[in-house]
Amino acid sequence: MVSRFQITAVFIIGLGVLFIRCSLITGQFRTLQPSCSQPLILRRDRIARMDRQRDEQRLNPVFESPNLFWALYEPEVTCPHEERVGNIGDGAKWICDLPSLTTAKSCLVMSFGSAGDDEYERAIAKSTKCDIQIFDPSPRAAGMVEKVKEYGAEFHQIGLGRGRAARGLWDARTGDSYHLSTLREIREKLGYVNNQIDILKIDIEGYEYAALDDIMNGCNANVKEIQVEFHFWDLSLDKRKLSKDEYSRIIREKITSAFMTMRDCNFYLSRKEYNYLHYHKAVELCFVNATAFGAV
Numbered sequence: 001m002v003s004r005f006q007i008t009a010v011f012i013i014g015l016g017v018l019f020i021r022c023s024l025i026t027g028q029f030r031t032l033q034p035s036c037s038q039p040l041i042l043r044r045d046r047i048a049r050m051d052r053q054r055d056e057q058r059l060n061p062v063f064e065s066p067n068l069f070w071a072l073y074e075p076e077v078t079c080p081h082e083e084r085v086g087n088i089g090d091g092a093k094w095i096c097d098l099p100s101l102t103t104a105k106s107c108l109v110m111s112f113g114s115a116g117d118d119e120y121e122r123a124i125a126k127s128t129k130c131d132i133q134i135f136d137p138s139p140r141a142a143g144m145v146e147k148v149k150e151y152g153a154e155f156h157q158i159g160l161g162r163g164r165a166a167r168g169l170w171d172a173r174t175g176d177s178y179h180l181s182t183l184r185e186i187r188e189k190l191g192y193v194n195n196q197i198d199i200l201k202i203d204i205e206g207y208e209y210a211a212l213d214d215i216m217n218g219c220n221a222n223v224k225e226i227q228v229e230f231h232f233w234d235l236s237l238d239k240r241k242l243s244k245d246e247y248s249r250i251i252r253e254k255i256t257s258a259f260m261t262m263r264d265c266n267f268y269l270s271r272k273e274y275n276y277l278h279y280h281k282a283v284e285l286c287f288v289n290a291t292a293f294g295a296v
Contacts, residue, residue: 040077040096040270040290040294041077041080042077042268042290042295043076043077043078047076047268050074054072054073058072058256064248064249064252066248066280066281067280069232069252069255069280070272070274070280070283073259073269074269074272075269075270075271075272076268076269076270077270077288077295078270079096079097079271079286079288081096081097081098081099082095082096082098083095083098085098085120085123085124086119086120086123087119087120089276089277091117091119091120092119092120093120093227093286094227094270094271094284094286095124095199095225095227096270096286096288097225097293098127098128101128101130101199102127102128104128104129104130104198105129106129106130106131107128107129107130107131107198107199108130108131108133108192108195108196108197108198108199109121109130109131109132109133109197109198109199110133110183110186110192110197110199110200110201111133111134111135111199111201112136112159112200112203112204112211113136113160113201113202113203113204113229114135114136114141114144114203115138116136116140116141116143116144118144118147118148121134121148121151121153122151124199125151125152125153126151130199132148132151132152132154133153133190133192134153134154134155134156135155135156135157135158135160135186136155136157137157137159137179137180138178141155142157145157156186156190158180158181158186159178159180159181159207160180160181160182160183160186160202160204160211161181161182161204161207161210161211161214162180162182162210164178164179164180180207182214182215183200183211183214183215183221196222196223196224197223197224198224199225199226199227200215200221200223200227201226201227202226202227202228202229203228203229205231206231206233206235206236207234207235208228208230208258209230209234209254209255209257209258210236212226212258212261212262213257213258213261216261216262216265216267219266221265223289223292224289224292224293225287225288225289226262226286226287226288227285227286227287228284228285228287229275229282229283229284230255230258230282230285231281231282232281232282233281234251234254237250262287265289266289266290267287267288267289267290268288268290268295269285269286269287270286270287271284271286272284273285
């Protein structure tokens with residue numbers, strides 16, 4: 001019969017192993033490691049059922065409408081400690097495992113797209129010791145350089161992507177364009193080549209599809225969690241040269257391709273929230289790296 005002493009000893013050893021495991025992943029140069037908190041619950045039966053239903057309905061004309069197209073994609077995993085961070089309404093994001101960041105000695109947040117609103121990043125700074133890097137090429141965000149220093153963050157007037165991009169929806173000026181940099185180029189420039197990005201936030205008004213395609217190329221991005229807003233538009237397309245149906249079809253194909261790419265790289269959808277400022281044309285999504293979270 002197992003004695004009470006033996007049970008206690010096994011319990012203490014288990015706690016020791018967990019402590020050592022967690023201590024090893026809190027250094028600055030972390031690579032993808034399982035989370036030290038409660039593991040992510042990968043709902044494989046639900047994922048298989050949703051994939052089957054999506055395949056059956058993909059060609060159904062009913063789902064060609066932006067109102068219903070998003071219904072093809074629902075959360076695939078459950079985050080035990082998810083939390084919505086930021087103000088009520090637009091700009092806030094769901095973080096899958098905030099407690100692991102609040103206890104980490106170091107962590108890295110890269111946030112692309114702010115339009116001058118940094119409440120989300122400010123909220124993260126209040127509860128973590130994360131290195132927070134904020135990026136936005138638009139004139140509207142230029143004043144953030146000094147503003148974000150109040151809570152230890154850094155701002156860079158850099159856009160995410162490749163090549164050049166037309167000015168976005170929120171700019172007063174038109175007829176000009178931004179220079180864009182890839183995530184790899186930005187990491188090299190700032191000295192974060194070997195760092196795991198704990199949170200990668202992308203809200204770049206329709207350029208997210210090209211950016212994600214580049215980031216996920218090779219599935220070696222070293223990112224734990226991606227919070228991205230998908231839009232039912234793409235500013236790189238010239239709507240004047242496309243019919244309404246053609247434009248809608250292209251956007252649906254881009255969204256479908258993005259979801260497939262994320263899955264191929266072991267990223268699963270954990271949260272979906274409509275942005276009610278745009279209703280069906282913008283959806284906030286959270287993708288989590290199943291490997292990094294130690295999914296079960």
